Amino acid sequence: MRTISVKEKKSKRSLHGQGVAISQSKRQLQILDETLNYSPAFQDTLKDNGFVNLKPSGLEILQINLGYMCNLTCEHCHVDAGPDRKEKMSREVLEECLRVLDESKAHTVDLTGGAPEMHPDFLWLLEELSHREVKVLVRSNLTILVSSKKYRAYPELMAKYGVTIVASMPCYTPGNVDKQRGDGVFDQSIEALQILNQLGFGRENTELCIHLVYNPLGPSLPGNQSKLEADYKQVLKENFDIEFNDLYCITNLPISRFLNTIYSEGNLEDYMHLLVNSFNPSTVEGLMCRNTLSVRWDGLLYDCDFNQMLEMPIALDSQAIKDFKVQQFSEREVILHQHCYGCTAGAGSSCQGSLS
């Protein structure tokens, strides 16, 4: 049996677990502040392009971050998730999420983490959501679905509940995937995708959808989404008989573990220049913070999952979901900082992929 090196063991811990300073949102915000020495403030760029401020449109997507525990510790993770993270949403907060859902016209619930499947109330929540007319997205890292007997039962249950799976797959080659996500992740992801395909996910003539998510391996922008999707479809079909619906291209935002990597390698300034120089005003209308509410495991509210990780809470008097009234959603302004350039660069980026 292969032994696990000290380096690999260490990499199984989040930055938070290792006590690294940059795992603190305060330190990340300091670093983002430093980028103002060589790049314009994001708010100024918006103003220069005719956007006075960024107002939300209406609440369409409730994104629930169930907690930061994950079986993986991917290099680019904006959550700094890992097996050592213990934060998880209580049943009380989950019930508040259902209340907001029932009081709003949100058409989609987006379950994320960490690995949302690892939350002890995951199946309870799917059952609750199945009684409501909402689309349910589960952001899965795929490997969790083949990691134990318990989780191997989940694909069938997710098919029963008719959820849409949004699965990370940063490349169609093993080397690139394992480099970013850990040894063996590619093979496990392929096995999970084959199981999901057998159940109908991603196959023609079924309503069960699976979308894959691509993000660049380093400090560059994603390529053209449709072209990349065609390449993925061809290679995965030919090599593994795997089918899927859409490919979402997501830009790495300069926060958390990705920030740690590019900052420590001296690439942050170049990356910020790339993002700033690629600012695309046509992406602004579609930014996900305009129609999405992000809920942290403890019930605090944010404009998006990225602001959640930077601990920049929503601009309301009370930032707790227990006090949230749906009409407040459109009454506030979105909180912005330099990381927002990641959402507006090139074709734009959101949890649903490119914006233009």
Ligand code: SF4
């Ligand atoms: S699978 Fe997702 S949540 Fe887990 S470490 Fe990787 S990027 Fe982070």
Ligand code: SF4
């Ligand atoms: S990082 Fe969040 S707040 Fe900033 S533009 Fe992107 S979605 Fe909006």
